[in-house]
Amino acid sequence: MEEEKKQPFLQVKNVTKRFGSVEALRGVDLTVYTGEILAIVGDNGAGKTTLIKTLSGVLRPDSGEIMIEGKIYKELNPRLALDLGISTVYQDLSLVNCRDIATNIFLGREPVRHKFFVDKRRMVVEAQEFLQQLDMDIPEIHAEVGQLSGGQRQGVAVARAIRFGGKLLIFDEPTAAMGVQESAAVLSLIRQLGQKGYAVILISHNMYEVFELAQHISVMRQGKVVSTVSTSDVTPSDVVALITGAGEIPN
Amino acid sequence: MERKLLKTLQSKHFSQILLLLILLVMGIVLSFLSPYFLTWSNFYNILDQTSVDIILAIGMAFVISSGGIDLSIGSVLAYSGIMMAFAMKAGIPVPLAVALGILAGMFIGLCNGLLISRLHLNPLVTTLGFMSIARGFALILTNSSPIFGFPNAFKFIGSGRVGPVNVPIIIALVIVIISYILLNKTKWGYYTLALGGNEEALRRAGVATHKYRTSIYIFCAMMAAIAGMITVARLNSADPLAGWMVETDAIAAVVLGGTSLSGGRGSIVGAVLACFVLGMLDNGLILMAIPAYYQKLFCGLIIIIALVATELRNRKEHRNFG
Ligand SMILES: Nc1ncnc2c1ncn2[C@@H]1O[C@H](COP(=O)(O)OP(=O)(O)O)[C@@H](O)[C@H]1O
Ligand SMILES: [Mg+2]
Numbered sequence: 152m153e154e155e156k157k158q159p160f161l162q163v164k165n166v167t168k169r170f171g172s173v174e175a176l177r178g179v180d181l182t183v184y185t186g187e188i189l190a191i192v193g194d195n196g197a198g199k200t201t202l203i204k205t206l207s208g209v210l211r212p213d214s215g216e217i218m219i220e221g222k223i224y225k226e227l228n229p230r231l232a233l234d235l236g237i238s239t240v241y242q243d244l245s246l247v248n249c250r251d252i253a254t255n256i257f258l259g260r261e262p263v264r265h266k267f268f269v270d271k272r273r274m275v276v277e278a279q280e281f282l283q284q285l286d287m288d289i290p291e292i293h294a295e296v297g298q299l300s301g302g303q304r305q306g307v308a309v310a311r312a313i314r315f316g317g318k319l320l321i322f323d324e325p326t327a328a329m330g331v332q333e334s335a336a337v338l339s340l341i342r343q344l345g346q347k348g349y350a351v352i353l354i355s356h357n358m359y360e361v362f363e364l365a366q367h368i369s370v371m372r373q374g375k376v377v378s379t380v381s382t383s384d385v386t387p388s389d390v391v392a393l394i395t396g397a398g399e400i401p402n
Numbered sequence: 403m404e405r406k407l408l409k410t411l412q413s414k415h416f417s418q419i420l421l422l423l424i425l426l427v428m429g430i431v432l433s434f435l436s437p438y439f440l441t442w443s444n445f446y447n448i449l450d451q452t453s454v455d456i457i458l459a460i461g462m463a464f465v466i467s468s469g470g471i472d473l474s475i476g477s478v479l480a481y482s483g484i485m486m487a488f489a490m491k492a493g494i495p496v497p498l499a500v501a502l503g504i505l506a507g508m509f510i511g512l513c514n515g516l517l518i519s520r521l522h523l524n525p526l527v528t529t530l531g532f533m534s535i536a537r538g539f540a541l542i543l544t545n546s547s548p549i550f551g552f553p554n555a556f557k558f559i560g561s562g563r564v565g566p567v568n569v570p571i572i573i574a575l576v577i578v579i580i581s582y583i584l585l586n587k588t589k590w591g592y593y594t595l596a597l598g599g600n601e602e603a604l605r606r607a608g609v610a611t612h613k614y615r616t617s618i619y620i621f622c623a624m625m626a627a628i629a630g631m632i633t634v635a636r637l638n639s640a641d642p643l644a645g646w647m648v649e650t651d652a653i654a655a656v657v658l659g660g661t662s663l664s665g666g667r668g669s670i671v672g673a674v675l676a677c678f679v680l681g682m683l684d685n686g687l688i689l690m691a692i693p694a695y696y697q698k699l700f701c702g703l704i705i706i707i708a709l710v711a712t713e714l715r716n717r718k719e720h721r722n723f724g
Contacts, residue, residue: 209606230608245606247599249666258596259607261589268587 159218160185160319160350161206161237166215168201175201177374178215183319183352188345190361190382191354193371193394199354200242202371203321206352207239208232233259236318240325242354244308248297252289253278255296256311281310286336301328309337319350326360338364358387370394417660421675428682436689444685446568452681453574454629458648459655459673460581461625466656467585468618469598469665470518470525474510475626475652477536479645482507482627484540486556487549487640496555504627510536511623515616533649540642548641552634560635570632577625582670594618598665647698654701655680657708664712 163181167174175198183189191199204210206217208227217224219235227235246255253274254261262270275292282289287306289299296307305328312320322341326334342364345351355361361368362382369379370393378393391397433440458475465472486503490496510532517523562569585591593614596604605611626645634640657663658679659672684697 207606229606230610233608239606241606245600245603247596247603247666249599249662250595254592254596258604259609261592263589268583269589269592271587 158185159183160220162218163202163206164216164218166202166205166212166217168198168205168210168212174374176205176212179371179374179376181369181376182379183350184367185318185350186345186348187367188341188351188353188365190365190368191352191371191376192356192358192361192368192390197371197394198374199371200323203239203323203352203354204241206232206319207237207241207321209241233315233317236316237321238312238315238317238319239321240305240308240312240323242323242327244304246296246304246308249295251293251295252282252299252307253292255307256281256314258311260315277314278310281314282306285310285333285340287333302330302333305329306333306337309340313340313344317349319352320344321352321354323354324356325353326355326357358390361390362387372396417658418669418672418675421659421672421679424679425675425682428679428686432682432686432689435686438689439686444689448678448681448685449571450568451684452677453568453570454632455648455651455655455677455681456574456674457577457625457629457632458652459659459677460577460670461622462649462652463656463659463661463668463670463673464581464585464594464618465525465622466653466661466663467598467665467668468594468615469601470615470618471529471653472514472619472622473526473529473649474514474532474536475622475629476645476648477533477540478507478510478623478626479630479633479648480540480640480642481510481536481630483630483634483640483644484543484549484642486631487552487634488543490552490556491549496553500556500559500631503631504624507623507627507630508620509623511620512616514623515619518619519612519615537642544640544642546642548639550639552638556635557638558635560632560637570636573628573632577628578670578674585668585670590614590617595666595668598662598667600666650698650701650705651680654704654708658704662712663708 159182161183163179166176166179168176179198179202181202191202193199201210205212206227208229208231211226217227224231247258253271256278257274262273264270279292285306287303289303296304299307305325309322309325312322325341326337329337338360341351341353345364345366353361353365365382367379367381368385368390369376370390371377372394377396380390380393429439438444458479461475462472482503485506486499489499489502494502514525514529514532517528518525559569559573564572585594593604593609593611596609597611597615597618601611630645633644655676656673658676659669659674661668661673680697680701683700684694687694687696
């Protein structure tokens with residue numbers, strides 16, 4: 152059982168990405184295991200979002216490779232990444248503001264009746280169940296997403312990723328705009344996902360969150376993963392030192 | 403309070419209710435101004451004339467809802483009509499000739515769609531180019547003079563009746579119903595609105611956005627071609643200058659009907675109601691012996707006002723979401 156848990160679901164090897172003159176990723180290596188929560192931490196601009204966008208197929212890496220369940224990919228696209236079981240909560244949320252909550256949660260995977268008609272009623276019922284599971288107070292289920300608060304919008308994005316499911320769930324600062332109660336619900340949900348055997352990547356600035364949930368922490372600095380540590384081996388201040396580059400952890 | 407007011411103003415039913423009120427007021431005013439207005443035949447006339455505008459506006463409604471625009475519809479109307487005319491003159495049976503003409507129009511839509519979705523060309527300029535190309539074809543092929551005289555089976559499409567109802571009205575009605583269902587109840591409609599709202603979000607959800615965008619331009623061109631078919635059949639003449647500037651009417655009707663010029667929101671019912679408002683305005687001007695081009699002026703004004711309103715609303719939303 153222990154052996155099975157240590158299967159890497161995904162391995163990133165020497166991935167680079169530049170935007171014009173900005174080198175956002177400068178040879179990133181990363182391993183994500185099934186049944187484990189990996190936290191990625193780093194200062195703003197360290198390249199965390201760019202990295203996970205290459206994993207979800209939104210961005211094409213300039214070089215390097217991504218190995219998923221033993222198969223090597225030079226690049227992914229969103230469709231392929233979803234089909235391989237990678238669902239993502241994007242930092243910018245990727246919601247359609249002028250559409251309602253249910254439509255956003257089911258975007259791209261709408262259930263249909265008679266092969267042709269979107270089953271809106273089912274979407275609304277299931278959306279309500281999901282939001283309840285997330286402890287989210289939604290005053291009006293038919294509201295346009297653009298009319299919700301930042302935290303509620305994040306909740307919708309989380310609900311969508313969970314609904315899509317898959318094998319690896321990526322959360323890019325999922326609770327940044329949430330209140331205490333909402334974020335507690337999302338965090339306990341992320342913990343459950345890890346326990347259920349999903350691979351999870353959690354990007355967060357909150358050390359409390361990171362140490363509470365993750366088994367491993369990968370620290371990014373200036374487009375590189377400079378260190379990967381076990382949460383049990385380090386203290387939050389060690390990690391902060393790694394983030395700022397003030398100190399290195401002896402292995 | 404301000405928020406509530408904004409919400410009412412943005413609600414998609416608001417513009418439809420407003421249009422109904424405008425129709426009512428216009429009807430009352432016109433019936434006082436002209437004794438002919440409130441006659442059955444005049445009402446019928448408006449319905450008949452408006453059917454082509456409605457078909458054009460519906461194609462445009464899909465394109466604008468998806469965040470695009472199509473300026474080529476008037477040229478596609480003429481070009482498709484001429485292809486049908488040529489086909490019939492060559493002795494090809496009417497149904498096949500009609501199909502060929504519609505396919506020829508849809509091909510322009512395909513070109514528009516591929517260039518806009520694959521190469522990310524600006525829709526305004528791309529469709530402006532095809533507006534010129536299709537019109538050019540129509541003029542070159544006909545040596546710039548209309549083609550007359552078609553089989554009765556074809557003329558039936560333009561001036562025939564089923565029971566008491568003109569065929570163009572029936573065609574328009576069927577298209578309205580199908581389009582309403584397409585936009586509001588099917589994945590294709592959902593993706594049309596999502597494309598206009600946040601194309602990148604739809605792409606990240608794994609949807610082949612370029613295919614959907616291309617299909618929307620093909621659909622719009624198909625509507626223009628059907629409008630071309632009705633126009634040629636009604637006049638028994640395929641004029642290379644047919645459909646001149648109809649895109650302004652269509653765009654005006656669509657935005658007047660509550661479809662957002664920045665995409666993401668669309669209303670078929672609104673577009674239809676707006677076509678009636680514009681049609682009734684046209685009719686009223688004629689009854690009062692005012693030159694019909696005043697209606698063009700009005701359409702242009704509507705487009706500019708809608709643009710300003712959209713811009714102001716976008717600024718406000720940007721402020722709300724930082
Ligand atoms: N689309 C883009 N175009 C240009 N530069 C970008 C783009 N996305 C990210 N960057 C740059 O790449 C670097 C890494 O950004 P990002 O991955 O968002 O960092 P993080 O998520 O760790 O804060 C930053 O310098 C950022 O300005
Ligand atoms: Mg980021």
